[in-house]
Amino acid sequence: MASTPVLALHGVCKRFGAVQALTDVELEIRAGEVVALVGDSGAGKSTLAKAITGAGPADEGVIEWQGRPASIQRPRDAQDLGIAAVYQDLALCENLDVVANLFLGHEIARAGVLDEIAMERHALELEPLALLSKEPPSVRGVVASLSAGQRQTVAICRAILSRPELLVLDEPTAALGVEQSGRFLDLVERLRDSGTAIMLISHNLGDVKAVADQAAVLRHGRNNGFFDVPSTPQEQIVSSITGVTDNAVTQRTTKTWEDML
Amino acid sequence: MKGTAPGDPESGRTSGRPRGGPGSTTRETTGPDGPDGPDLAGYVRSLFDRLRGGELGAVPVVVSLLVIWIVFQSLNHNFLSPRNVSNIGVDITGPGLIALGVVFVLLLGEMDLSVGSVSGLAAAIFAVMNVNHGVPEWLAIISALLAGAAIGTLQGFFFVRLGVPAFVVTLAGLLAWNGLMLYVLGASGTIDLDEQGGVVALTNRYIHSAALAYGLAMLGTGTFLAVSYRDSRMRRSAGMAARPVWAIAERAVGIAVPAFAAAWILDRYRGVPVSLLVFLAFIVGLDFVLRRTTYGRRIFATGGDLEASRRSGVNVTWTRVSAFTVSGTLAAVGGLFLASRVASVGQTSGSSTLLIDAIAAAVIGGVSLFGGRGTTWSALLGILVIQSIASGMILLGVQTAVQYMVTGSVLFGAVVLDSLSRHSQKVHRLT
Numbered sequence: 001m002a003s004t005p006v007l008a009l010h011g012v013c014k015r016f017g018a019v020q021a022l023t024d025v026e027l028e029i030r031a032g033e034v035v036a037l038v039g040d041s042g043a044g045k046s047t048l049a050k051a052i053t054g055a056g057p058a059d060e061g062v063i064e065w066q067g068r069p070a071s072i073q074r075p076r077d078a079q080d081l082g083i084a085a086v087y088q089d090l091a092l093c094e095n096l097d098v099v100a101n102l103f104l105g106h107e108i109a110r111a112g113v114l115d116e117i118a119m120e121r122h123a124l125e126l127e128p129l130a131l132l133s134k135e136p137p138s139v140r141g142v143v144a145s146l147s148a149g150q151r152q153t154v155a156i157c158r159a160i161l162s163r164p165e166l167l168v169l170d171e172p173t174a175a176l177g178v179e180q181s182g183r184f185l186d187l188v189e190r191l192r193d194s195g196t197a198i199m200l201i202s203h204n205l206g207d208v209k210a211v212a213d214q215a216a217v218l219r220h221g222r223n224n225g226f227f228d229v230p231s232t233p234q235e236q237i238v239s240s241i242t243g244v245t246d247n248a249v250t251q252r253t254t255k256t257w258e259d260m261l
Numbered sequence: 262m263k264g265t266a267p268g269d270p271e272s273g274r275t276s277g278r279p280r281g282g283p284g285s286t287t288r289e290t291t292g293p294d295g296p297d298g299p300d301l302a303g304y305v306r307s308l309f310d311r312l313r314g315g316e317l318g319a320v321p322v323v324v325s326l327l328v329i330w331i332v333f334q335s336l337n338h339n340f341l342s343p344r345n346v347s348n349i350g351v352d353i354t355g356p357g358l359i360a361l362g363v364v365f366v367l368l369l370g371e372m373d374l375s376v377g378s379v380s381g382l383a384a385a386i387f388a389v390m391n392v393n394h395g396v397p398e399w400l401a402i403i404s405a406l407l408a409g410a411a412i413g414t415l416q417g418f419f420f421v422r423l424g425v426p427a428f429v430v431t432l433a434g435l436l437a438w439n440g441l442m443l444y445v446l447g448a449s450g451t452i453d454l455d456e457q458g459g460v461v462a463l464t465n466r467y468i469h470s471a472a473l474a475y476g477l478a479m480l481g482t483g484t485f486l487a488v489s490y491r492d493s494r495m496r497r498s499a500g501m502a503a504r505p506v507w508a509i510a511e512r513a514v515g516i517a518v519p520a521f522a523a524a525w526i527l528d529r530y531r532g533v534p535v536s537l538l539v540f541l542a543f544i545v546g547l548d549f550v551l552r553r554t555t556y557g558r559r560i561f562a563t564g565g566d567l568e569a570s571r572r573s574g575v576n577v578t579w580t581r582v583s584a585f586t587v588s589g590t591l592a593a594v595g596g597l598f599l600a601s602r603v604a605s606v607g608q609t610s611g612s613s614t615l616l617i618d619a620i621a622a623a624v625i626g627g628v629s630l631f632g633g634r635g636t637t638w639s640a641l642l643g644i645l646v647i648q649s650i651a652s653g654m655i656l657l658g659v660q661t662a663v664q665y666m667v668t669g670s671v672l673f674g675a676v677v678l679d680s681l682s683r684h685s686q687k688v689h690r691l692t
Contacts, residue, residue, distance in 0.1 A: 055572050076574045091572045095565035095633035096558075104562050105574030109555045117492075121499050158573075 004067040005030050006166050006197040007052065007083075012061030014047055014221075021047045022058070022221045029166060034188060034198045036212035036229065038205070040241055044221040045201045046088055049170045052199070053085040054078040079105070084164035086172045088201075090155040094144040098137055099123045102158045126157050128187055132180050148175035156184070166197045173207060185211050205234060217241055319515075321678050322626055322642045325671065329646060333653035340653055343530035349652050350527065351464050353644045354536040355380075355599035356615060360622035360640040361543060362413075362591030365584040367623050368551075369564040370632020371427040373588045375416060375434030376619055380596030381611020382442040383409045387460065387597060388452040388606040389445055398458050406593045412438060413589020417582035427585075435616070443608060451607035454600060463539070464601040469532030471524075477533065478520035485516050536598060540641075543591075548637040560584060565633030595619075618647050621668065625675040631683055646671060 005028040014022040022044045029035045037045050050056035052063070054075040063070050065081050072078050078085075092101050099119050108115045108122070123129065123139045130136040137150040146154065152175040159167055169188075173181040188211050192198055202208055208215060209229060217224040217240040225240040333340040359376050366373040383405040390401035416434050420427040446452065454461050468474075486509075493503040527533050551557035562570040563580045571577045599615070600606045624630060625646050626639025647668055654664040 053572070075572045076576070079574045085572075087572065091566070091569040093562045093565040093569050093573075093633070096562055100558060100562070104558070104570065107555045107558060112554045112556065114553055114555060114558060117495050117499055117501070120496075120501055124501065 003030055005064070006066055007199075008064040008067075009048075009052070010062040010064070012048070012051055012058045012063070014044075014051055014056070014058050020221060022051070024222065025061070025218070026223055027216055029197045029199055031165070031197050032192055032195045033214065034192050034200055034212045036208040036215040037199055037201045037218065038203075038208060038215055038237065038241055039218035039224070043218040043241075045218055046170055047221075048218065049085065049087075049168050049199070049201060052078065052166075053083055053087075053168055055085075055087070055091075076105075079162070082162075082165035083168065084159040084162050084166075085168040086152075086155045086159045086170060088170040088174070090151055092143045092151055092155060092158075095142065097142050098129075098139045098146075098154050101143055101154055102126075102161055104158075106162065122161070123157075126161065128160065128184075129153060129157050131183050132156060132176060132187075134177055134180065149177060149180065152176055153180075156187075160187075160191070164196065166199065167191065168199045168201075170201045171203065172200070173202070173204065181207070205237065208237075209234065219243055319627055319638065319642060321675070322639070322646060325625075325674070326642065326646050326649065329649050329653070333649070333656070337653070337656045340656055341526075343526050345652060345656070346526050347467075347530040347534065349645070349648050350523075350537045351534045351602065352652070353641070353648045354464065354534075354540040355595045355602060356618045356622060356647070357540050357640055357644040358543060358595035358598060359592050359615065359619040360626075360644050361547060361637055362588035362595070363619050363623045364628050364635055364637055364640050365560065365587045365591075366427070367620075367628045367630065368560050368632060368635055369581055369584050370630070371420070371581075371584070372620070373413075373416070373431045373585065374428065374616060374620075375412070375431040375438055376588060376592040376595075377611045377613060377616030378435050378438035378442065379409055379412050379589055379592040379611070380599060380615065381606075382412075382438045382445065382596070383593030384596040384600035384606045384610050385442045385445045385452075388454060388600065389447075391458070391460075392452050392455060393449075398455075398460065402460065402597065405597060406590055409593025409596070410586050410590040413585040413587065413592070414582060416589070417585025420585065421578050421581045435613075439611060442611060446606065446608065451605055453605045456604060460597055460601045461604050462535070462601075463598060464534070464536040466535040467531040467533060468535065468538075469528075471528050474524035474528045474533050475521070477538075478517070478524040481520050482513060482517040486513055489513075536601070540598075543594075544637045544641055551637060556580075556583075561633055592619075618644070621672045621675075622647050624679070625671055627675075627679075629679050629683065630676065631679070643675075 007027075007029045009025055009027040012022055012025040012027075013020070025044070025048060027035070027037075027048070037048065039045050047056065051058040052072065054072045054077050057073050063072055070077075070081060072081070072083075093104065096104070099116070102123055103119050108118045120139055129139070132153040133147070133150045135147075135150070137146050137154060143151060143154065152172065156169075156172055159169075173184055176184055185207060188198060188200070192211075200208065200212060212229045215227045215229050215232070215237055217227070217237065219241065224243070227237055227240070229237075330341060339345055359380055363373060363376060386408050387401045387405040390396040390404055391398055396404075412434065416427070416430050419425050419430045489504065489509045489512075493509075496503040524533075527537075551560060559570065559575050559580045562573070562575060563577050567577060570580075596611060600610065622643030623635070623640055624643065626635075626641070626643025628635030628639045628643075650667050650671070651664055654661075654667070
């Protein structure tokens, strides 16, 4: 764990008009490590994800990629570094089919002419496409006709397709079924074991507990603690998220987990 | 450890998301869309599914075109005469080329109101250079096209980089470029083109050869079949499901019938108009660009979802500006064809009716106003509808007033269909 982080953030700030969304956020992610980014609604999780992926660049702060300062101003910059993302809103083009969405921005082409057959073959070889939805989407189906789960599957597959060094997952299981979420977590573990750095944003502390090595808590756009997930009791993480150790919500949630486990 | 995650009792929030209905309902509507096989029942079922799903394609415009032809032919037997059909075939080329450029901008979900004025300005630039200043024709043509491209790029730049709505940028262009055209034309007002020149020849040359007419029809159908066959073979050898036979047959018939009918009727008058050939070449070429190239894919993607395309790493700035460049360039090409048709450029060149015809043609032809849906063939089908109505009305001696009202109704119908189809796709998705 002493290796150079794949990605390190120092003092990242982001403003939307009068709203300070992120203030001096610090974060480190290493290869072969799953870091969960947790926090209450509006804590700035997605904003931070977008700062990393270039979808909404940070205003201030330093982003280091493998130890060297990097500038991420556009999604393309992040992709060129080796960062891929599953966005909370999925960011798929509904008017295009699954293959077109998987390869958008990175089409396989010869002299500008699309090689549809090569792209479709790659798509068919994508194991998660078949595993993550109850009914695997047809690769030539238009995204507008897919179910929410199938769309999420497509978004996940697109992110994995580029074999990223850092995978940013913003609520990736939100639309997946229970069994499919389980398979997705298996997939996350496999990717981690093959050396991918993963940042997982999730409301679901069950998912976090299952796969994350570290948890970084955001609260009101600021860091509010880092935890070693396997050795930390959940109540401690929850209280860090809510900012209160003893309230009705914490008590209730904790109880539910205990029942569950 | 894994056992903890799947048994998540909190998953109630999954179904609480607006789009995330429980899997059971989506399963039925998505339906089996694996390889259906070549059976007829499968074909009918898939046709029904497509219609229900709002994928009407070219069906409404083809049906309305047939209705228009039947109605006018029954009112006046000269309507479908070889001579009149041939004239329609030439008349559609100018506005059709402009409409073709509008298709690119509409695919982004944007609007270009300047195309009429740009076409007039390009024609004026050509006429002034070639006729008044004796510049060689080829140089004058290139200058006119470059002017169109530059204007399109400029407008696209103001729209994309400065965020001024395209509607307003091009509305300003509509006025300004028309003003510039009048300025360029100067005191003379009207410039007659060189009757022997290449531009005039564009629309008054015909190739009268049955072999060529039928050969082209055969070439078109044959090329389609050859490409489909090659595609099927490559897919099979890659172990992938090939396009069903019925889908290929459906399209082959859709190409062969109009192609041979056109060859037959054009051959009975003066042969194949050169201008129509050029127009068709533009349609086929740009259809290839839109459907088979990376650039075309990105135009569709950007028109479908700008933010998703941007996050996928598409250079949406250049993609969007370029669509306006294409639009401006094709407006200039169309302007030269229109000037060629009347062998002159005057103060009424690039009138606002032209703009309305070009945009209406693209929309009637099935290009969605919401972006991301349409083909270059829409320009052909749409302008055929508009020119057919205009030509029929003239044959019947009906006033322009009625013509406008009929064309307006057809346009309205097309827009309603577009909205309904979009709505039905959304409903289809949500159920």
